[in-house]
Amino acid sequence: MLTNENIVNALKDVHDPELHKSVVELNMVRNVQISDSHVSLEIILTIKGCPLKAKIQQDVEEAIMALGATKVSVQFGTMTDEERMILTxxxxxxxxxxxxMPKMLAPDSGVQFIAITSGKGGVGKSTITINLATALARLGKKVGIVDADIYGFSIPAMMRAQQKPTMIDKIAIPVEIDGVKIMSMGFYTKDNQPVMWRGPMLNKWIRNFLVNTHWGELDYLLLDLPPGTGDVAIDVAAMIPQAKEIIVTTPHNAASYVASRAGMMALHTKHExxxxxxxxxxxxTPDGKKNYILGQGGGDNLARSLNCSVLARVPFAKPEENTGSSIYDEDSTVGEVFTHLAEDIAFS
Known part of the structure; x- marks a missing residue:
């Protein structure tokens, strides 16, 4: 039966795709009118030009049609400044x-922080970050990434982010791709311009990613740290003492030797x-032969020096063809490596 009460109850299951809250809870549903089997209503968006307006309309129409409506007319409006201020x-x-202080940093928040770090650039640290995050999301975990490499940001490009975070006043809503929420300095620069900041500004932006971003519910927040042991690594260690770390290296002994410094810093700052x-x-090769192009032993040597284990060995391989993304298909050889890595982390 079509009644205002039934319609409102049905719309409680329709969520704002960015805030992940019911459109009813957010007071976005207004002026419901019923004429026979025709329903008209107004949906008040958080901002003008909401990028997911079409998704909201589709979900609203489907929810009401399921009640027996033959036609649903949705008009859109925008929250007033006062309404938006209350929401913010x-x-x-x-x-x-x-x-x-960010509530997610509280010991009982349930959020697990994993910093992905390396001793030097070019070892694939960001590739490891986005593929581990995606693999965790495929396991049903709620996952976010902070691209903390302020100078060398690459996460948006590697994940083919086509939009910027929605801003509700000064609160950012992370971009979500394949179930992974991401925030990066790359969203706030124009035309690949370099970021030329010193320590205090770096700290401010890392904190901003935590305080002024509406992450919603998270199980894991991965931090893609810049290589080495500089300002950002020091700030993250102080800001998130409960973070755990994964050290990335190549098999080359010179790379693992440099990476050991990042690992020793983690131990020094009491990060696990x-x-x-x-x-x-x-x-x-196609016939199954393994060629160790960069040598062997680097990962094992690094693990021994840090008294830990090698969690995964990721082979050379191209990501999915023609997508432009650096995320490996779940069924590919490399995708399976990341699935096992995610399972080890999630179920250990």
């Missing part, structure tokens, strides 16, 4: 405590080292 204050309250990921470990 609500989101801020959910994000931070009374002292202005989950283990080592050896990237570009080998190239496998």
């Amino acid at each position: 204050a609500s989101l801020k309250t959910q994000n931070v405590d009374g002292q202005g 080292v989950l283990g080592v990921v050896e990237n570009m470990a080998y190239f496998e």
Whole structure:
């Protein structure tokens, strides 16, 4: 039966795709009118030009049609400044405590922080980050990535992000791709311009990614750290003392020797080292022969020096053809490596 009450109840299952809250809870449903089997209503969007407007309309129409409506007319409006200010204050309250600290940093928040780090650039640290995050999401985990490599940001390009975070006043809604929420300095620069900042500004932006971003519910937040032991690594260690770390290296002994410095810093700052990921470990030919192009032993040597294990050995391989993304297909050889890595982390 079509009644205002039934329609509102049905729309409780329709969620804003970015805030992941019911459109009813967000007070977005207005002026429901019923004429025989024709329903008209107004949906008030958080901002003008909402990028997921079409998705909201489709979900609203489907929910009401399921009640027996033959026609659904949806008109869109936009929240007033006052309504948006109230929403922003609500989101801020959910994000931070009374002292202005991110609630996700509380010991009982349930969020697990994993920093992906390396001793030097070019070892595939960001590739490991996005593929581990995607593999965790495929397991049903709620996952986010902070691209903390402020100077060398690459996550948006590697994940083929086609839009920027939606801003509700000063609160950012992360871009979500394949079930993974991402925030990066790359969303805030124009035309690949370089970022030329010193320590205090770096700290401010890392904190901003945590405080002024509405992450919603998370099981894991991965931090793609810049290589080495500089300002960002030091700030993250101080800001997130409970973070665990994965150290990325190639099999080359020179790379693992440099990577050991990042691992020793993790131990010095009391971060637990989950283990080592050896990237570009080998190239496998169609006949199954493994070619160790960069040598062997680097990952094992690094693991021994840090008293941990090699979590995964990732071979050379192209990601899925023609997508432009650096995410490997779940059924590919490399995809299976990341699935096993995610399972080891999630179920250990």
